[in-house]
Amino acid sequence: MLAEFINPYYLQIGCFVLINIILALSVFVPLSTGQLSLASAGFMGLGAYTSALLTIHFELPIIVGVIAGTLIAGLFGILIGVPTLRLQGVYLAIVTLGFGEVIRVVFVNWESLTKGSVGISGIPHIGREILKTFKEFGFNPQSLGLQNNQFIFLSIFFLLLVITVFLVWFFRRQSRSRVGRAYAAINLDEKAAESMGINITYYKVLAFTQGALLAGFAGSLYAHVLAYISPADFSYHRAVDILVFTIFGGSEVIWGPIFGAIFLTFLPEVLRFISEYRYMIYGLMIIILMAVRPQGLIDVTIINWIKSKVSKRGVKHGSRSEKSM
Amino acid sequence: MKRTIKKVAQFSALASMLALAACGGGGEQTSGEADGQATDGGVVKADIGVVSYLSGSGAAYGEAITSGLELALEEINAKGEVEINLIIEDSAGKQDQALTAAQKLMNSENVTALIGPTLSTEMNVVGPEADLNGVPTIGTSTTAEGIPQIGEYIFRNSLPEALAIPASIDKAIEKYDAKKVAILYGNDDVFTKSGFDTMKAAAEEKGLEILTIETFQKGQSDYNAQLTKIKGLNPDLILASALYNEGAVIMDQARKMGIDVPFVGGNGFNSPEVIEIAGDAADGLIVATPWYAEKDDPKVQEFVSKFEEKYGKKPDQFAAQAYDALYIYAEALKNAGSNDRDAFRDALAEVKITGILGDFAFDAEGDVIMTPTVLVIEDGAFKVFE
Numbered sequence: 001m002l003a004e005f006i007n008p009y010y011l012q013i014g015c016f017v018l019i020n021i022i023l024a025l026s027v028f029v030p031l032s033t034g035q036l037s038l039a040s041a042g043f044m045g046l047g048a049y050t051s052a053l054l055t056i057h058f059e060l061p062i063i064v065g066v067i068a069g070t071l072i073a074g075l076f077g078i079l080i081g082v083p084t085l086r087l088q089g090v091y092l093a094i095v096t097l098g099f100g101e102v103i104r105v106v107f108v109n110w111e112s113l114t115k116g117s118v119g120i121s122g123i124p125h126i127g128r129e130i131l132k133t134f135k136e137f138g139f140n141p142q143s144l145g146l147q148n149n150q151f152i153f154l155s156i157f158f159l160l161l162v163i164t165v166f167l168v169w170f171f172r173r174q175s176r177s178r179v180g181r182a183y184a185a186i187n188l189d190e191k192a193a194e195s196m197g198i199n200i201t202y203y204k205v206l207a208f209t210q211g212a213l214l215a216g217f218a219g220s221l222y223a224h225v226l227a228y229i230s231p232a233d234f235s236y237h238r239a240v241d242i243l244v245f246t247i248f249g250g251s252e253v254i255w256g257p258i259f260g261a262i263f264l265t266f267l268p269e270v271l272r273f274i275s276e277y278r279y280m281i282y283g284l285m286i287i288i289l290m291a292v293r294p295q296g297l298i299d300v301t302i303i304n305w306i307k308s309k310v311s312k313r314g315v316k317h318g319s320r321s322e323k324s325m
Numbered sequence: 326m327k328r329t330i331k332k333v334a335q336f337s338a339l340a341s342m343l344a345l346a347a348c349g350g351g352g353e354q355t356s357g358e359a360d361g362q363a364t365d366g367g368v369v370k371a372d373i374g375v376v377s378y379l380s381g382s383g384a385a386y387g388e389a390i391t392s393g394l395e396l397a398l399e400e401i402n403a404k405g406e407v408e409i410n411l412i413i414e415d416s417a418g419k420q421d422q423a424l425t426a427a428q429k430l431m432n433s434e435n436v437t438a439l440i441g442p443t444l445s446t447e448m449n450v451v452g453p454e455a456d457l458n459g460v461p462t463i464g465t466s467t468t469a470e471g472i473p474q475i476g477e478y479i480f481r482n483s484l485p486e487a488l489a490i491p492a493s494i495d496k497a498i499e500k501y502d503a504k505k506v507a508i509l510y511g512n513d514d515v516f517t518k519s520g521f522d523t524m525k526a527a528a529e530e531k532g533l534e535i536l537t538i539e540t541f542q543k544g545q546s547d548y549n550a551q552l553t554k555i556k557g558l559n560p561d562l563i564l565a566s567a568l569y570n571e572g573a574v575i576m577d578q579a580r581k582m583g584i585d586v587p588f589v590g591g592n593g594f595n596s597p598e599v600i601e602i603a604g605d606a607a608d609g610l611i612v613a614t615p616w617y618a619e620k621d622d623p624k625v626q627e628f629v630s631k632f633e634e635k636y637g638k639k640p641d642q643f644a645a646q647a648y649d650a651l652y653i654y655a656e657a658l659k660n661a662g663s664n665d666r667d668a669f670r671d672a673l674a675e676v677k678i679t680g681i682l683g684d685f686a687f688d689a690e691g692d693v694i695m696t697p698t699v700l701v702i703e704d705g706a707f708k709v710f711e
Contacts, residue, residue, distance in 0.1 A: 008428050117512065119446060230446055277380075
């Protein structure tokens with residue numbers, strides 16, 4: 001049973017689910033102020049390339065690379081966020097999409113640094129590095145009855161799990177804080193929010209930058225989990241994939257993008273038994289869902305419904321009047 | 326009332342999804358239990374995992390590869406020396422999908438060895454993982470540099486660009502006494518970019534003067550700017566690292582412009598589709614290929630006729646390479662005498678067979694040793710270039 005569970009195949013999918021959750025959040029956060037950003041793939045690429053190049057050329061530890069990648073993406077988030085403040089809706093989507101493509105074309109053409117479209121291989125792998133560190137301290141996974149590769153994937157999975165749970169917790173807290181309330185107010189009506197004394201410039205750039213940071217962070221993790229990146233990974237398709245996680249799951253509450261990322265990452269794996277038809281089903285489900293539930297699968301009503309079900313069973317609950325996040 | 330209907334709809338949507346997920350999970354488990362074949366006294370049995378590009382824009386490659394494999398599988402199992410069970414998984418041309426597919430095959434299905442993935446980019450991700458797990462892997466279509474060098478469990482039987490391109494350039498120099506060349510390549514595709522690197526290195530090594538290096542992007546339809554410049558420089562040869570769909574358009578526009586020097590292409594340019602798209606303009610394209618369907622060899626002709634009978638079309642090089650790859654695996658399995666991964670790997674490194682691509686062996690790194698055939702398009706058909 002346990003050996004079945006720590007099958008690297010399942011852990012591998014688990015890792016991609018967790019990375020995709022972070023990516024879905026990177027679209028959700030700007031969207032919660034009404035900014036539709038398609039630059040996630042671009043920021044993800046920035047994070048991935050920064051971290052990969054730093055760890056390869058300067059032999060920095062992965063954690064330094066990941067932090068640097070996240071910060072670079074965040075810096076670009078500010079640079080893009082400020083001039084695009086006045087754009088809304090589809091116009092912002094087009095600008096951010098353009099930004100993502102520019103980033104990709106830079107990766108393709110800056111051959112001396114990025115090796116062009118051939119991509120960068122031999123990026124340090126998080127799990128293998130963890131294993132190495134543990135071995136230096138005299139710890140051997142065999143003593144727990146684990147194979148090396150089981151240990152590698154188990155360690156990545158738990159690391160990512162902790163990170164993702166923390167991020168979800170953080171953004172849930174944020175949405176109930178002063179910042180989150182400001183986001184919600186801006187999302188509902190920008191002018192009204194401004195007249196109430198909310199600094200919309202600050203909060204919109206903040207939300208956009210948070211999105212960029214998240215995408216850059218997920219990108220740098222992606223690079224160290226896959227150990228190989230190429231510009232084709234960060235193309236327009238990736239941006240749309242990430243957007244679909246959020247739109248499919250629902251963009252009103254944080255559980256929407258999380259559910260979308262989990263469900264849409266598992267779906268192609270679960271459908272493997274029908275091989276080449278699986279992406280047809282994937283597409284079909286998205287079409288049906290958008291026709292039936294344009295607001296996404298999970299919204300406030302569903303959350304309240306689930307909560308009421310749970311509390312009816314006599315489970316301890318907080319005050320019902322509290323607005324669901 | 327309306328709310329109730331809405332709720333029912335929501336619930337049924339959720340329920341159907343869960344049901345779908347559940348039944349998918351069930352299916353997977355049964356297939357997981359069904360395997361677990363081991364060796365018995367007589368025939369060596371083995372599961373071989375295939376990771377292939379079956380859905381998405383490059384699905385034609387995956388289809389050719391799996392067709393070639395299935396044809397070889399029928400013949401090998403009918404012969405009865407070894408018994409192979411192929412488990413085919415789709416990678417959709419994406420690295421992460423290729424990796425999960427490979428993980429599934431290596432860990433859930435416990436395959437003896439892997440065939441594929443289709444693209445070199447996918448192999449760059451799957452290769453290190455397979456090598457770490459000690460699963461022998463053979464690439465049948467990965468032509469980029471550095472693939473067998475990933476590790477000692479990684480092999481390939483596809484002709485690398487590093488062998489193909491110099492061979493065709495050599496022949497072209499010999500025939501046309503070329504001194505000056507222009508290079509044209511697609512810079513946003515790993516395949517054409519890696520082909521270009523090889524072309525440039527080969528041209529420099531042969532002492533050719535490179536007049537200009539021009540680039541284009543995937544899906545571009547107008548190449549007049551690049552071609553006008555090339556025409557003005559008057560090269561003896563044009564080296565073009567392009568996939569056949571862009572390459573054919575380039576040749577068409579070049580001929581219309583009055584550029585009549587021969588083109589030398591890479592592996593991706595080598596497709597009968599070029600003749601379909603460019604027509605007469607395709608004349609004068611020189612490519613090196615491991616696979617020549619018109620070859621006067623009974624083995625080749627038998628394969629071509631069987632393939633045409635089964636799939637209704639002529640096999641391309643990908644089908645042929647996959648077909649040979651499975652024969653290489655069968656031979657290794659027979660010599661190893663067991664489906665143990667390490668025994669299989671050691672036997673694989675020693676394999677020598679004569680397949681439809683000719684005499685075949687691996688070098689010390691697991692790369693191919695073979696002499697490619699250089700072809701030229703003349704009067705709308707591929708002919709051997711002399």
